[in-house]
Amino acid sequence: MAQKPNIPKGTRDFSPEEMAKRNYIFDTIRSVYALYGFQQIETPAMETLQTLMGKYGEEGDKLLFKVLNSGDFLSKVSDEELKDGNPLHLAARICEKGLRYDLTVPFARYVVMHRDELQLPFKRYQIQPVWRADRPQRGRYREFYQCDADVVGSDSLLNEVELMQIIDTVFTRLGVNVQIKINNRKILTGIAEVIGEADKIVDITVAIDKLDKIGLENVNEELRNDGISESAIEKLQPIIQLSGDNDQKLNVIREVLKDSETGLKGVEETAFILDTLKTVGLKNEMQLDLTLARGLNYYTGAIFEVKALDTPMGSITGGGRYDNLTGIFGMPGISGVGISFGADRIYDVLNALDLYPKEAVTSTQLLFVNFGAKETAYCLPLVAKAREAGIRTEIYPDSSKMKKQMSYANAKAIQFVAIAGENEIAEGKVTLKNMTTGEQQMVDADEMVKICKSTDLH
Numbered sequence: 297m298a299q300k301p302n303i304p305k306g307t308r309d310f311s312p313e314e315m316a317k318r319n320y321i322f323d324t325i326r327s328v329y330a331l332y333g334f335q336q337i338e339t340p341a342m343e344t345l346q347t348l349m350g351k352y353g354e355e356g357d358k359l360l361f362k363v364l365n366s367g368d369f370l371s372k373v374s375d376e377e378l379k380d381g382n383p384l385h386l387a388a389r390i391c392e393k394g395l396r397y398d399l400t401v402p403f404a405r406y407v408v409m410h411r412d413e414l415q416l417p418f419k420r421y422q423i424q425p426v427w428r429a430d431r432p433q434r435g436r437y438r439e440f441y442q443c444d445a446d447v448v449g450s451d452s453l454l455n456e457v458e459l460m461q462i463i464d465t466v467f468t469r470l471g472v473n474v475q476i477k478i479n480n481r482k483i484l485t486g487i488a489e490v491i492g493e494a495d496k497i498v499d500i501t502v503a504i505d506k507l508d509k510i511g512l513e514n515v516n517e518e519l520r521n522d523g524i525s526e527s528a529i530e531k532l533q534p535i536i537q538l539s540g541d542n543d544q545k546l547n548v549i550r551e552v553l554k555d556s557e558t559g560l561k562g563v564e565e566t567a568f569i570l571d572t573l574k575t576v577g578l579k580n581e582m583q584l585d586l587t588l589a590r591g592l593n594y595y596t597g598a599i600f601e602v603k604a605l606d607t608p609m610g611s612i613t614g615g616g617r618y619d620n621l622t623g624i625f626g627m628p629g630i631s632g633v634g635i636s637f638g639a640d641r642i643y644d645v646l647n648a649l650d651l652y653p654k655e656a657v658t659s660t661q662l663l664f665v666n667f668g669a670k671e672t673a674y675c676l677p678l679v680a681k682a683r684e685a686g687i688r689t690e691i692y693p694d695s696s697k698m699k700k701q702m703s704y705a706n707a708k709a710i711q712f713v714a715i716a717g718e719n720e721i722a723e724g725k726v727t728l729k730n731m732t733t734g735e736q737q738m739v740d741a742d743e744m745v746k747i748c749k750s751t752d753l754h
Contacts (some may be wrong), residue, residue, distance in 0.1 A: 306430070306438025313657055318441075320656040321470070321642055322423055325443050328465045329421040332458055334445050337420050339402035341427075342393045349394075351401045351624055359428045361438075362391040395427035399444045400634070401624070407448060408625040416449030423639075435610075437640070446634030448621060453565060455633050456598050456617065457572045463602055463613055463635065464578040470642070471651045473605040474580050474612070479588035480566045481595050481616070483549060486559015487535060487586075490552065491528040498589060500524065504536050505587035512536065535586060542570050542584045549586070565597060590614055600635060607648040612641045662712045662748050663705045664691040664726075665698065674721050678714070678741050685745045705731055712748055 303309065310318060326336070342363060349357055369390040370378075378386075396402050399422045407414065423443045432438055445462065447455040460476060467474045488497040499522040503515050510518075515536060519529050534552050538545050546567050553559030566584065573582055588601055590611075597617030604612055615635030622630045646652055662682055664675045675691055682689040690710075692701045705713050715727040720738065728744050729736040730751075739747065 304438065306432035306436075308437065308439075312659065316657045316659065317646065317652055318639065318643060320652060321639055321646070322441075322443070324469050325466055325637055325639075326421070326423065328462055328469065329445050331465070332419070332462055334419040334421040337403075337406060337422055338424060339396065339399070339406055339422070341395055341425070343396050343402055343405065345392060345394050347405050348397060348401060352397055356397060359430055360397055361395040361427045361429050362387050363393040363395065365390055365392055396424075397428055398426050399424060399442050399636075400446075400621070403444070403446060404621045404625060407630065408622050408627045411627065414449075417447050417455070418449055419445070419447045421445040435641070435644075441639045443637040443639050444634060445636075446621075446632050448630050448632035451631050453568050453598075454572070456569050457576070459615065459633065459635050460569070460573055460578065460582065460600070461576060463600070464580050466637065467602070468579045470646060472642075472645055472649070474602050475605055476578075476580055476582050477585040477588050477601045477603065478566060478569065478582060479585055479599045480562035481592065481597055481599060482558050482562025483553070483566065483586065484562075484589060484592070486553040486556035486562060487532075489556045489559065491524075491531040493524055493528045496522060496524055498592060500532065501587050501589040504532075507536060538586060542582065545584050545586075546570075562597070569598060591616055594618055596620075598633065604645045607645055609641055609645055609648075612638045612645060614638075658688075658709055658711070660688050660690045660708055660710045662687050662689045662714060662744075663701070663708075663710045664689070664714045664716070665701050666692040666695045667717060668695045671716050671721070675714070675716050675726075678716075678726065678744070681741050682745060682748065685749060687745065687748045711751065714744065 329336075345360075345362065348360055352359070372389060403420065403422065407418065421444065423441065425439055425441050427439050430436060430438060445459065447459075460478075463474075463476055484497050484501065485494075488494045488500070493500065500519065503518040503522065506518070507515050516529055519532070520526075524532075531552075534548055538548055540548075546563055550560065550563050553563060570582060570584070585601075588599055590599055590601060591614075595616035596619040599616040600614060601611045602613035603609070613635060615633070617631070617633040619631050620628055621632045622628070664679055666672055666675075672691065672695075679689050679691050692704065702713065704710075711731055713729045713731060715729065716725075717727075720726050723738065725738045725740050726744060727736055727738050728747060
């Protein structure tokens with residue numbers, strides 16, 4: 297008996313319905329990116345290991361999927377090297393390529409390779425799969441999609457403003473209520489400077505983030521356990537107990553950071569972004585959150601994160617400003633800012649809240665029943681007319697029993713079925729059945745098109 301086929305752990309098949317839902321998300325994101333003047337690029341699934349290695353830290357290097365060289369990949373490996381069995385050394389000898397780990401490093405490589413062709417600032421977006429040899433678990437896959445947008449070659453904070461508008465527009469179109477959190481790496485650096493604990497900024501933000509759950513005293517105790525001095529903890533109190541609207545928070549931070557040039561620069565950058573966004577009128581709330589500390593080894597300015605408000609889920613979008621994207625490839629000085637939508641998490645949110653429009657997941661709208669050769673010959677021009685009108689239309693390929701054809705229509709949630717037998721053909725019409733209401737009426741081709749197009753599919 298043949299062994300049942302399977303797929304690698306951490307990968308997934310997607311059914312037609314799942315693909316319709318995913319494409320609805322991708323198409324929404326793609327259309328909003330284009331609305332703001334971003335252009336799409338794609339990079340290969342494989343990059344050279346020279347491009348990938350050393351860009352994600354030691355742990356990231358271990359999670360890279362490496363691709364064996366073609367042909368006799370062991371030809372250049374000695375017996376001693378094989379006996380030694382050093383996996384990293386062997387991989388370097390038998391693999392020259394790897395699957396991309398994210399879209400950022402390939403984008404940096406793209407900018408450096410094509411710098412003479414690019415018009416700066418360059419606004420690009422990319423929606424492609426990436427691969428990580430991580431341990432698969434719920435919500436974490438070895439193959440998943442990223443939906444990135446970046447602006448490189450411009451220091452203007454208007455880019456940050458536009459990216460926040462993009463986030464707001466995408467989630468408004470998807471019908472998801474979100475909170476957009478903003479912070480700034482320079483503010484965090486300034487806080488660490490003024491309290492004299494420059495190397496403890498991650499511990500500080502992790503502790504402050506627990507304020508709502510464990511209370512002020514326990515936060516202070518956790519800071520002590522992290523080795524932060526009493527004087528530093530005392531200076532942190534206005535930050536830990538920060539409350540009020542964004543302007544009130546910024547005023548407190550401005551006062552705390554009055555002796556930190558870097559910190560004050562972060563305050564002014566954040567104030568500019570928030571004040572400018574007030575003038576354009578976002579549908580979703582912007583919240584200044586000092587506990588937001590994603591990508592501290594990477595981001596140098598604004599940091600963003602988005603959370604859904606109506607269902608429990610982690611971050612569904614994130615991003616920030618970085619100063620030296622292309623420096624890793626010997627082309628320093630190109631600043632950029634970017635965001636990445638978490639397509640898989642957004643998919644889960646839309647499922648949980650049942651927010652997919654019916655037309656986004658309905659494939660065929662109209663099915664013609666097949667009674668035989670004569671009836672099919674009559675129906676085919678009507679099928680063509682319906683398709684020309686933009687109605688997603690099928691004709692059942694076999695002249696099977698009516699019950700089987702109706703079951704097919706029900707299984708695919710097809711809203712209309714067109715039936716043409718002897719009487720309909722004699723009158724030059726079809727009987728059109730609405731599968732939702734059960735109503736049926738004899739109509740000509742123009743009426744058929746009009747009814748199918750005018751029915752509200754929501």
